[in-house]
Amino acid sequence: MAISVTAAIVALGALYLVEEDESRTRDRVLFFHLKAAEETELIYREYRSLLPSASAGFSDNLKPGSFSTNDTPSLPRPDVQGTLRDMWSHVERLRELHVRFDGEDFFATLQRVTDRLAKMVDSVANSPQPVLSENDLLMLGRGLEQLKRQHDIAIADALGSLDVIADRSFPFLAIVTLLVTITGLVTWFSVRQMRVSMLRQADIEQALSDSQERMHHMQKLEALGQLVGGVAHDFNNLLTAILGHASLLLDKSSNGDPTRLSASQIRQAAEQAATLTRQLLAFSRNEPAEVQVFNLNELICEMDDMLRRLIGEDIELDTHYADKLNPVELDPGQMRQVILNLVVNARDAMPDGGRISIITGNTSSASSNAGGGTNSSHPEAAHRQVKLVVADTGMGMDSDTCSRIFEPYFTTKEKGRGTGLGLSTVHGIVTAAGGNISVSSLPGNGSRFEILLPASKDISATPVAKEQRADNISGCENVLIVEDEEQIRTLLEKGLARLGYHVLTAPDARSGLEICKNNSDPIDVIVSDVIMPHTNGAEFLNEARQYQPSAAGIFMSGYTDDILQKSGTTLSDIPLLTKPFEIGVLATLIRTSIAERKTS
Secondary structure, eight states, X not given: OHHHHHHHHHHHHHHHHHHXXXXXXXXXXXXXXXXXXXXXXXXXXXXXXXXXXXXXXXXXXXXXXXXXXXTSOOOOHHXXXXXXXXXXXXXXXXXXXXXXXXXXXXXXXXXXXHHHHHHHHHHHHHOSSOOOOHHHHHHHHHHHHHHHHHHHHHHHXXXXXXXXXXXXXXHHHHHHHHHHHHHHHHHHHHHHHHHHHHHHXXXXXXXXXXXXXXXXXXXXXXXXXXXXXXXXXXXHXXXXXXXXXXXXXHHHSOTTOHHHHHHHHHHHHHHHHHHHHHHHHHHTTOSOOXXXXXXXXXXXXXXXXXXXXXXXXXXXXXXXXXXXXXXXXXXXXXXXXXXXXHHHHHHHTOTTOEEEEEEEEEEOHHHHHHTTOOOOSOGGGXXXXXXXXXXEOSOOOOHHHHHHTTSTTOOOSOTTTOOSOHHHHHHHHHHHTTOEEEEEEOTTSOEEEEEEEEBOSSTTOOOOOSOOOOSOOOOOOEEEEEOSOHHHHHHHHHHHHHTTOEEEEESSHHHHHHHHHHOSSOOOEEEEESEETTXXXXXXXXXXXXXXXXXXXXXXXXXXXXXXXXXXXXXXXXXXXXXXXXXXXXXXXXXXXXXXXXXX
């Protein structure tokens, strides 16, 4: 831009100088040569009036002997003198022009004309007869002719100089014009590149802003996961106490006892709360990853009540379960998250109500190929697959949206309602499990999500039971309970004591170590919470076995697995009991741990 401005200033300066030079030359021609020629012509006319024949040519009358004094008619004295005065005034104006415009080339000739004219004036003034000498007239005429000829030549030279100046200035002006044109093109290209660079910078800044926004979303989700994990821990502790005391009441009451129904309702409510907690953990992706063999129909049945509450009363939920559905092998918590995300997505697509259909079925690689859902991750199970379909009657999507629906952070919802992580999470879980997910949709005709999962390798596999109880869970061994929650500590003490165990309790690791060190009888099983003040379960158990080397260990915790891993607790060789649990489950694990300890 600076170069262009400089070139424009140079070009304008050059044009100004050329125009100024032409103007000066034009002034010289118009106000000097032409004016001087005019004055010379006036002198010449006055001169002709003095000649014997007024019609004589200028050059012909200037020859010697062309006229004589005797042939010259006598003129009245005032006329000759007046004519000479007029000629003298024209000569003076001509002299002024020469002085003003520096006409040095004309001074000699003009001086001769002036001298001759002065001599003629003096002659007329001193002569009694107003007769002019032929020689004076001849010399004056020659001077005037020479003066006129000099002016004609000067005019021609001046006009020629204008052409020379124009010829010289044309290449310069052409070069300047070319320079300005090139500079303009360079400037245009530079401005264009600058604009492209600014747009690119704007795109980079927008991408950075989007990346920061995505990071904020991830931080929010991570904070939400930590919050849910912490709340789940406290809630699981409460549910453990509620569920345990309800079980104690049921064990103490008879069939006809009116309190038995209340205890049963309390226990059922606690179990539903525990299920809800697991579903919340699945939704926040904090549930411990645990691959199991399970039946998809049973999982959907378990979630039925929660799904109906989630979608609201204006949306109908239809479930169609296939008979003899093949079991699948993956994390049931993650599968809950898949179903939840698909149902939530379908609900949001039907703001005015509608119907959501959940369909299960068995399929094979031949039929799944027709839908584009082959399983290449598990070739040994490619011939048997389990299909899950979630369809809605909502607003649907166009082809461009369908092609991007599984992209991370892509969402069609307004800002603040969607993060763009739901369907991308579903896609990641399904593909990580070796499955395939596809979507078909048209605007106004709803959407259909179809998931194909590899069936379990073992066709005879059955869902893993939530609880496994031994036939005889009573005992008389010494059991140490280390738990900072008093409600859970009291519950476990009462429940295990009812089964015949001798129970010792400690509110923290320090008290537990004192019991291990000072107890006279050997301790058979140490049941410890994982996360405790000032230490963790693994460190406590290692120190406790210095005093009780034969004691079996059992961990219990209400935290999620990711928090347990961050705590540095090693759980590879110690069984973990996840809260909430019932006394019978703990007693079964105690019997198993004692048996394994004796065998080893």
